[in-house]
Amino acid sequence: MKIFNQLHELQNQGVITPETALDISNYYKSKNKESSSRLTVIYSVIGSILIGLGLILLFAHNWDEMSKIAKTIVAIAPLAITQISGGYFIYKKPDNLAAREGIGSLLFICIGLSISMVSQIYNIVGSLDSFMQIWLFLTLPLLLIFRSSMVAFLATIISTSYVILDGDVLSIIIYMVTLVLILTHFRFLNKKEPNSNYINLASWIIPSALSIGLCAFEQSNDELLFLSYFWLFTLFIWIGNSKSWKDKSNVRNGLKLIGSLGILVMLTMISFHEVADEFITYKMDFGQEWVSLFLISIPLLLVIILKKGLFSELKKDQLSMAFIPVTFVFFFSQSEIISAIIVNALILIIGIQKVLLGLRNNRLGQLNIGLLIISILVSCRFFDYQMDLLLRGIVFLALGLGFLLSNLKIIKTRKNENQ
Known part of the structure; x- marks a missing residue:
């Protein structure tokens, strides 16, 4: 970096002491590590979402030519592989933020994908709001297991869409329970990392979701x-x-x-x-x-x-x-x-x-x-x-x-x- 060359120049000219130069150098190195870690998390999340979308398109291309058993295996396999990968990282590398965010996001998408594919294979009749209800029930534990902010954001979007589509008492209760879990997650994150980008993003997404979700209370x-x-x-x-x-x-x-x-x-x-x-x-x-x-x-x-x-x-x-x-x-x-x-x-x-x-x-x-x-x-x-x-x-x-x-x-x- 250019700053390191300038530090050597300032040290040689006697403007700063070697100790001060070392402290400044260590500070910028730590900043670079934080920036690199943040980019890794962003790329892992984007990559996971793209993989999920790619799987959907790949299966859709060859779907009519597959047998029912093959379709069932295809529907469950991505979910099983992602769960195994998630279990490995949770057990071996629980502090790996990029893995938690990436696998958590991919697993969230795979659960919804598997539910929709199995329903289509076996002609299980259901509405969009019932699909979202099952999706939420199965994915909320991910928030506790992976401690993933991206999972929290995805759950916020799905729960808000669900309560707007349905609007009955049960959907409102599920919506409120989901929000309590999401708010608890971000409350602990705010105490630990108040300047986190996830906290800044949550300050926009959660109020927006609450403002939209409040429409579900409208009756007379x-x-x-x-x-x-x-x-x-x-x-x-x-x-x-x-x-x-x-x-x-x-x-x-x-x-x-x-x-x-x-x-x-x-x-x-x-x-x-x-x-x-x-x-x-x-x-x-x-x-x-x-x-x-x-x-x-x-x-x-x-x-x-x-x-x-x-x-x-x-x-x-x-x-x-x-x-x-x-x-x-x-x-x-x-x-x-x-x-x-x-x-x-x-x-x-x-x-x-x-x-x-x-x-x-x-x-x-x-x-x-x-x-x-x-x-x-x-x-x-x-x-x-x-x-x-x-x-x-x-x-x-x-x-x-x-x-x-x-x-x-x-x-x-x-x-x-x-x-």
Whole structure:
């Protein structure tokens, strides 16, 4: 590496001592090993998935010419070979991450492949949701045996698809059990390797799956489901602001970003009079939506109780506290006008707060997000009220000038600080 040549040059010139040069050299060597190990895991997973897909295509090409016994052997053989390979690595090399991830992923695919092929060979009638149910039952132990994050991601995708397709009580229970196992896996991984790429990827995949899976609770009361989503996105933000997540960038903190975007979209929706009217006129029917509210309220309460210093962090972000006025509007407001005023005022406060924080901290991203929120709010109100074109033009000019002047101010401040 070029850095090692520079170390020799710096050592010869007397800029650094031989001990310092050795420490720097060891540091970069360890970094190279970590990078190499990460690439090995990625390639092993990709290779396993490609092998699984290749087997499917290979068998499909010669399928009609095979006898029933040959087809059965072909259906079971890849599963048996993968299980034997997995057992060998678990027994001999249990700490080999690349083997665990690669074989675990391949075994997950082979189980689904074997189930579908055996069903086709012996004409076993079944639906897609029943196939996914059996697949999940057989593959969940892999998560405990291989401790594989890729298996956890695949199980998340299959379980979410299953609960959306089926939607009955049994599918919801299986979905919840699967999520508990997956979350437990990533909780332990987060304690052991908080900066792992798997943790960063999980912060995007799991909240997305939860957001999609919550639709399975929809029965007769869309308004309660709407409130469930609002509380769920609030929970994402609270976890994203917790001690182990708050210092991560937005790219590495999918929880906070998904929660923030979700709340902003929902606030924008109920800022319209028509939607606000539907939002506050609902029937108090006990159904699966109440179950979803109850299930989401438990972790919300636990976060409040366990995270003592959380509220000092949350007070800096009005999005995380938006559920309070929204819940009040949902249960107590009987006027669509009052509801719309509260929601619009809340969006405006959030936008202004982002702008002020951006100006105070010299952060262009935060400033522009605040200005964008205000711009979206103003644009949405154009659809509610018949405004004159001249007034609309003036408003947009003011917003454009606000964007330019505030950004120029921060850029100028940064230049002065660097000088």
